Amino acid sequence: MKQQLSEEMFRPVDKDVARHDEVADAEPSLSFWQDAWRRLKQNKLAMAGFWAIILLIIMSIVGPWINEFTYEQQNLVMKNMGPSAEHWFGTDSFGRDLFTRTWYGARISLFIGITAALIDLIIGVIWGGIAGYYGGKVDEFMMRFCDILYGLPYMLVVVLLMVVLGQGIFTIIIAMTITGWVGMARIVRGEVLRLKEQEYVLASQSLGAKTSRVLFKHLIPNALGPILVTLTLTIPNAIFTEAFLSFLGLGVQAPIASWGTMTNDGLESLRYYPWLLFFPATFISITMLAFNVLGDGLRDALDPRLRK
Amino acid sequence: MLRFIVQRVIFSIISLFIIVSATFFLMKAVPGNPISNENDDIPQEILEAMLDHYGLNDPLHIQYVNYLKSVVTWDLGPSYTYKGTTVNEIINSGFPVSFILGMTALVIGVSGGLILGIVSALNHNRMPDYMAMIVAVIGISVPNFILAALLQYVFAIKLGWLPVAKWGSPNQIILPSLALAALPLAFVARLTRSSMLEVLSENYIKTAKSKGIKQSVITVKHALRNAILPVITYIGPLAVSILTGTFVIEKIFGIPGLGSHFVMSIMNRDYTVIMGTAVFYSVLLLGVILLVDLSYGIIDPRIKFSNKKER
Numbered sequence: 292m293k294q295q296l297s298e299e300m301f302r303p304v305d306k307d308v309a310r311h312d313e314v315a316d317a318e319p320s321l322s323f324w325q326d327a328w329r330r331l332k333q334n335k336l337a338m339a340g341f342w343a344i345i346l347l348i349i350m351s352i353v354g355p356w357i358n359e360f361t362y363e364q365q366n367l368v369m370k371n372m373g374p375s376a377e378h379w380f381g382t383d384s385f386g387r388d389l390f391t392r393t394w395y396g397a398r399i400s401l402f403i404g405i406t407a408a409l410i411d412l413i414i415g416v417i418w419g420g421i422a423g424y425y426g427g428k429v430d431e432f433m434m435r436f437c438d439i440l441y442g443l444p445y446m447l448v449v450v451l452l453m454v455v456l457g458q459g460i461f462t463i464i465i466a467m468t469i470t471g472w473v474g475m476a477r478i479v480r481g482e483v484l485r486l487k488e489q490e491y492v493l494a495s496q497s498l499g500a501k502t503s504r505v506l507f508k509h510l511i512p513n514a515l516g517p518i519l520v521t522l523t524l525t526i527p528n529a530i531f532t533e534a535f536l537s538f539l540g541l542g543v544q545a546p547i548a549s550w551g552t553m554t555n556d557g558l559e560s561l562r563y564y565p566w567l568l569f570f571p572a573t574f575i576s577i578t579m580l581a582f583n584v585l586g587d588g589l590r591d592a593l594d595p596r597l598r599k
Numbered sequence: 600m601l602r603f604i605v606q607r608v609i610f611s612i613i614s615l616f617i618i619v620s621a622t623f624f625l626m627k628a629v630p631g632n633p634i635s636n637e638n639d640d641i642p643q644e645i646l647e648a649m650l651d652h653y654g655l656n657d658p659l660h661i662q663y664v665n666y667l668k669s670v671v672t673w674d675l676g677p678s679y680t681y682k683g684t685t686v687n688e689i690i691n692s693g694f695p696v697s698f699i700l701g702m703t704a705l706v707i708g709v710s711g712g713l714i715l716g717i718v719s720a721l722n723h724n725r726m727p728d729y730m731a732m733i734v735a736v737i738g739i740s741v742p743n744f745i746l747a748a749l750l751q752y753v754f755a756i757k758l759g760w761l762p763v764a765k766w767g768s769p770n771q772i773i774l775p776s777l778a779l780a781a782l783p784l785a786f787v788a789r790l791t792r793s794s795m796l797e798v799l800s801e802n803y804i805k806t807a808k809s810k811g812i813k814q815s816v817i818t819v820k821h822a823l824r825n826a827i828l829p830v831i832t833y834i835g836p837l838a839v840s841i842l843t844g845t846f847v848i849e850k851i852f853g854i855p856g857l858g859s860h861f862v863m864s865i866m867n868r869d870y871t872v873i874m875g876t877a878v879f880y881s882v883l884l885l886g887v888i889l890l891v892d893l894s895y896g897i898i899d900p901r902i903k904f905s906n907k908k909e910r
Contacts, residue, residue, distance in 0.1 A: 442614040444884050446843035447877055448621075454865055454873065455625045531742050538744050538847055539862055558748050558851065562756055572745040580740035587736075 327516070330592040337588020343581035347574075351401050354394025361391060363546040380570045383556060392548045393570050399549040400575070403463055404530035410468045412522050415475025420506050422476070423483030434480065440473045449532060453541040460543055467532055471525070478521050482514035516593035523586035527579040534575055550575045607892055611885045618881040623666050626870045627659065653677075666874075675875035680867040686875035693857035694879075696766060697849070700856060701841045703776040708783030708837065713830065715784070716791025717818065720826075723796060731788060738785025744847040747778035751851065764853040775852045779844045783837045787830055794826040801825075831898060835888040842880060 321329065331337055355361070358379070365385040374381045380389035422433035452466035486492065487510060495505050511518075530550075536542040537551025545552070550571040557568030641649075650656045654665060669676060675686035719731035741749075754774060755763040762771050798804065799822055807817045845858030853859075857876060864872035 438610075439614055439617060442611075442885065442888070443618060444839050444843065444880060446839075446846075447880055450846075450865065451622060451625055451873070451877060454868070455628050527740070534742055535744070535843075535847065539850070540866065554745060554748070558744075561748060561752055565752060568745075568748055568752075572748065576741045576745060579742070580736065583736060583740050 327589075327592045331588055334588040334591065336584045337592075340581040340583070340585035340588065343577060344585065347397060347578055347581070348401065350394050351397035354397065355391050357394075358388065358390060361388075363387065374566060381564075381566045383553075383567055389567070389570055392553060393550075393574060396548045396550045396553050396571060397574060397578075399460065399543060399547060400530050400533055400551070400578070403460060403467075403533045403549070404526045407464050407467045407471065407529040407532075408522055408525040410464065411472040411475050411525055412518065414468070414472035416479050416511060416518065418472065419476035419479030419481075420483055420511060423480035424487060424502065424506055424510065426484070430480070434477075437473045437476055440470045441477070443470060445470060446532070446535070449536065450539070450541065453536055458541060458544045460547070463533055463536060463542060466536075467529055471529070475518070475521055475525070478517050479511075479514060482517055483510050486510050486513050516589075520586055520590045520593060523582055523589055527582040527586075530575065530578060530582075604893060607889055611889050615881055615885055619667065619670055619878055620663075622874050622877050623663055626874055627662075629868075629870070653679075670878055675878070676871045678864075678869055678872050680864070680869040680872070686872050689860050689872055690857060690875065690879050693855065693860040696854060697842075697845050697856035697858055700772060700776055700779065700849070700854065701838075701845060703772055704779035704841050704844075705783065705837065707776055707780035708841070709787055709830070709834075711780065712784040712787025713791050713823075713827075715788035717795060717823065719788070719792045720795035720799060721818065728792075732792070735785040735788045738781045738788075741781070743778050743782060743844045744851060746781050747775065747848050747851045750774045750778055764851075766852075766854045766856075771852075775848045775854060778851075779841055779848050782840055782844070786833060786837070790829050790833055791826060794829045795822055798822045798826045828895075828898065831891065831894070835884075835891045838887045839884055842884065 331341075365387055374389075380393055382388055383392070418433060418437070422430045422437075448470050449466045452469060453462065456462035456466060483506075492505060492509055495509055500508075533542060533549060534551030534554065537549050538555045540555070542551050543549045553571035554568060554575070557564075557571060561568050647656070654662060657665070673687070675690070678684045678686060678689060681689075715731045715734065719728040722728045751763060751774060754761050761774055762768070765771060804817060804821055807821050812821075842858075845856055846862050847858075848854070849856045849859035850862055857879075860872070861876045861880075863869075864876065
C-alpha cells in the first residue's frame with residue numbers, strides 16, 4: 292500500500308502536544324499542597340472545623356454591627372434579660388447586649404490567639420531554622436536555651452509575667468510569646484536537621500547559594516507541613532490561655548470584653564442567669580474544637596508517613 | 600546511667616535557679632513597694648521602719664542573695680497581706696488540699712484515659728473507637744473552667760446530687776476532680792490509642808494469638824505493657840496541666856487549696872506569697888519531671904541512657 296507523504300508530516304511536533312499525547316489518559320499531576328488539600332477535603336470533621344473557623348472569623352468582623360447595640364452600651368432597665376427578639380442572646384448585669392458582646396469578645400480572643408501564634412511562628416522558625424542548619428556548637432547552645440525555657444511551667448510563667456506587665460491585650464500577647472515560641476523552634480529544628488541532608492540542599496549549596504537562600508527557599512518550605520500543623524494547634528492553646536488569664540482577672544480590662552472575661556462574669560450569676568455563661572462558654576469551646584480537629588486533619592493530610 | 604542522673608539533676612537545678620531568679624527580679628520590677636501599695640496614707644516614718652524591718656531598703660543584690668538563702672533554707676518569709684502568717688504556713692495549709700484534689704484527678708485521668716484508649720484501639724475504626732475519640736477531642740477542646748461551671752450547674756444546681764462547692768467531705772471532691780481530669784484523660788486516651796495500635800500490629804502479638812492466648816491476657820500482658828511507655832512520658836506535662844488547672848478549679852469550687860491561695864495572692868499583690876508559691880510549684884514540677892525521666896530506664900530496659908539526644 293502506498294502512502295501519500297506530505298511535507299506536513301515532517302514538521303516537528305509542538306512540544307506541548309507531544310507531552311499531551313504521552314499522558315493523555317493520566318490524571319493531571321498534583322502539587323504537594325493540592326494533594327494535601329484533596330485529602331483534607333475527604334476528612335469531614337476537619338472540613339467542618341475549617342468552615343467553622345471561617346464563619347467565626349466572619350462573625351467576629353461583622354457580628355458586633357448586626358444589631359443596633361454596642362458592646363459597652365449599658366441599659367440598666369434591661370439588665371439580666373433572657374434571650375429575646377430584641378436581645379438575641381439576652382443582656383448582662385449592666386444591660387449590655389450579649390450578642391454584640393459575644394462577637395466583640397470573639398474579635399479580641401481570635402486576635403490574641405492568632406497574633407500570639409504568628410509571633411511564636413516567626414521566632415520559632417528563625418531560631419529553630421538557624422539552630423538546625425548550623426548544627427554543632429551553635430545548635431547545642433541554642434537548644435540548651437530552649438530546653439531550659441521548655442522546662443519552665445508555661446502557665447506559671449505567663450501568670451507571673453502578667454502580674455508584672457499589667458493587664459491589656461498586648462501584654463497578654465507578650466507574656467504568652469516570651470516562652471511560647473520554644474515548641475515551634477523545636478519542631479522546626481527537627482525538620483531542618485532532617486532536610487538538610489537531602490541532595491537538593493547539597494546541589495543548591497554547591498551552586499553557591501547563600502545560607503539565607505538555602506534556608507528560606509529550600510528548607511523552610513519543605514518543613515511547612517509540620518509548621519502549619521503546629522501553628523493550627525497553637526492557636527486554640529493561645530485562646531485558652533487568654534481565657535484562663537481573663538478568668539483569673541489578669542487578662543483584658545473592662546470595658547473590653549473577651550470570652551474569658553465574659554465567662555468569669557457569667558459564672559458569678561450562674562444560678563440565676565445561666566445564659567450569661569452559656570454563650571461565651573459555647574463559643575470558646577466551639578472555636579477550640581474547630582482548631583483542634585482542623586489541626587488533627589492537617590496532620591493526617593500532610594504527613595506522608597500516616598498515609599494508608 | 601549514673602552520668603545521666605547527675606546530668607539531669609544538674610539541669611533541673613539550673614532550671615530552678617533561673618526560675619527563682621526570674622521570679623525575684625520580675626517581682627522587684629513591679630513599681631512601688633508592697634507596703635505603700637497597700638496603704639496610701641501611711642506616715643513616712645512608719646513606712647521607712649517597715650521597709651527596714653522587711654529588708655526592703657537594702658540594695659537589690661543584697662536582697663537577692665538573702666532571697667536565694669531563704670529559698671535554700673526553705674524559709675520563704677512573711678505574707679504582706681495576712682499579717683502574722685508566713686508563706687511556709689500558707690503552703691503547708693494549702694498544699695495538702697491541692698495534693699488530694701490533684702492526685703484524685705491524676706488517677707481518674709490516667710485510668711480513664713487508659714481504658715478509653717484501649718477500648719478504642721481494640722475496636723479500631725468501629726463505633727466505640729469513634730465515640731472514644733469524640734470524647735477525647737471534646738476533652739481537649741472544652742476549657743477546664745468551663746467544664747467545671749457546667750458540672751456545677753448540672754449536677755449541683757439543677758440536679759442537686761452533689762454539693763455546689765467547698766471542701767471537706769468526700770463527695771465534694773468529685774466535681775472538681777472530674778473537671779481537672781478531663782484534659783489529662785483526653786490526652787492519655789489519644790496517646791494510649793495510637794501506641795496500642797502500633798504495638799498490636801507487632802509480630803509478638805501475632806505469636807501470642809497463634810499460641811491461643813486469650814485476648815484479655817494479650818491486651819494486658821503483651822500489648823499494654825509496651826504501649827504504656829508514652830503515657831508515662833506524659834506524666835510530667837500531665838502534672839503541669841493539673842497543677843495550673845487547680846488555679847481556676849479551686850477558685851470556682853471555693854476550695855482552700857494552694858491554687859486559690861496563689862490566685863488570691865496575685866489579686867492582693869502579696870509578693871512574698873506569689874514568689875514563694877511559684878518557687879514551690881517549680882520545685883514540685885521539676886521534681887516530678889526528673890523522676891519520670893529517671894524511671895524510664897527501670898520501666899523500659901531497651902532505653903539506653905546516652906548523652907547524645909536523638910531527635
